[in-house]
Amino acid sequence: MSLADLSNAAAQERAGQERNEPVYRLVVRSIEAKIMSGEWAVGDRVPAETALAAGFGVHRSTVREAIRVLEQNGLVRRHDGGKLLYVTAPREADISEKVTAAIVLQEISFFELWESMRCFEPVLAECAAMRIDDDMLAALRANVEKTKAALEDKQSLVELDIEFHQIIARASRNRALQLSREPMSQLFYPAFLKVFSRLNAGERLVFAHEKILQALATRNSAEARSWMDKHIVDFRRGYELANFDIEAPVVWSGRPA
Amino acid sequence: MSLADLSNAAAQERAGQERNEPVYRLVVRSIEAKIMSGEWAVGDRVPAETALAAGFGVHRSTVREAIRVLEQNGLVRRHDGGKLLYVTAPREADISEKVTAAIVLQEISFFELWESMRCFEPVLAECAAMRIDDDMLAALRANVEKTKAALEDKQSLVELDIEFHQIIARASRNRALQLSREPMSQLFYPAFLKVFSRLNAGERLVFAHEKILQALATRNSAEARSWMDKHIVDFRRGYELANFDIEAPVVWSGRPA
DNA sequence: AACCCCGGGGTTGTCGGACCAAAATGTCGC
């Protein structure tokens, strides 16, 4: 870190598009670049605010605003309960909230969400069939058993369903797809609760999950994909049967635990 | 906005999980809640920093840190060149950078990215076939014509390819899928440049694009999907033929224009 | 040697106040 960094960024700016970029944003970009380029590796400790301020030749308040931005982007983080700041790779959760907010505020329809899930889930199942390991298979089996035992408890049913799909997503071993799916599922599955409250679809759900599990256990990716697709299509029918408007914007149901 | 807001948030916190949450975060949550609940509608002007500080009973610096967070989340924004802050719904671009950073720093492999694109693009093409309008069809035709004329200029070829897929994504009229695809494509298509530099694949690209365009024009969603799938699979072959390691982590190639 | 307690130093969170440039707004003359 040095004084030159800001001048560099400023020069790049002059040649570029926007003039008069605030200093705190220059600081953000400067630090961002250090992290993305690997100069500051994940796990490294970030210098103290005062040190950064001195290094960049700006006031600590300015540095603090930059840090808030980086923190929000998940590029730096303080270990639970601690004060010290470390470089870190953004996590699912960092992204997920933001995508969730975007979907809600853009008033994206439930149909769009469903269509996305119909895009993701079958592919994830297909990938999972090829790559799932015994641990995850065991977890899935346990999940299905618990689901069978919870046919009466709508709330648990929904939670178990979410878990079922989450395990499959993990088993796909494709972090990019997981990243995309996570926020969707966050908004999608709560709709399950509404549907289950009106319909008695527990049996259908267990049936589908069993079929999918079986396909995964035998590493039959085509079957896994096909059953998952049926499962998702089936859910849409349930949604409409329960008399919900599929074109209505997705709604936001509070914070997670 | 009132003094009560922070006490509410603080109370919620005491009952909740984390103790000692910083005030600026309470301010964030408070404003966030106002926006998500619709109390502050999209398009409304956000009060001045001094007003907010007075309202919440905190120092202006504290409010500013909160604003940086909200700004980063895309919940508030200042209209181009202006100073005033307005409530707004997060946009693609807000999300996109963050996901991009996450993918790079998590060292996600190009294979995972490719698999994601193979998940998205065919579905997007399928949806587009059902919903594309004449304007977008015209835009696609123009794009393909320009591509034919630019067979020698690798750089333009890549840009036109990106545009081609972007138009289709828009034509799908599924904003949720677009949201997911955007960051992937941002990292994916730059790889095109590397491939095109080593292979002379312009003809194949134009051929595929023409087939896809034709399917879209005739609203044949099955064909659109199938050709797009071939197109993506084909790209992977090119990537390997050009002797790139498909398991290597995705790399970050600077800022967009 | 391993462990726990403790206190000083480092770091963050928050505050008060101040200045300037640029944007926003109001005013006036045409």
Add this chain to the structure above:
DNA sequence: GCGACATTTTGGTCCGACAACCCCGGGGTT
């Protein structure tokens, strides 16, 4: 009605300060 000019807001940055708290190492105990 509409532009040019004067005035008020507003955001960006800085200075300096202080308390609470974490961090880490030293010293004592087992």
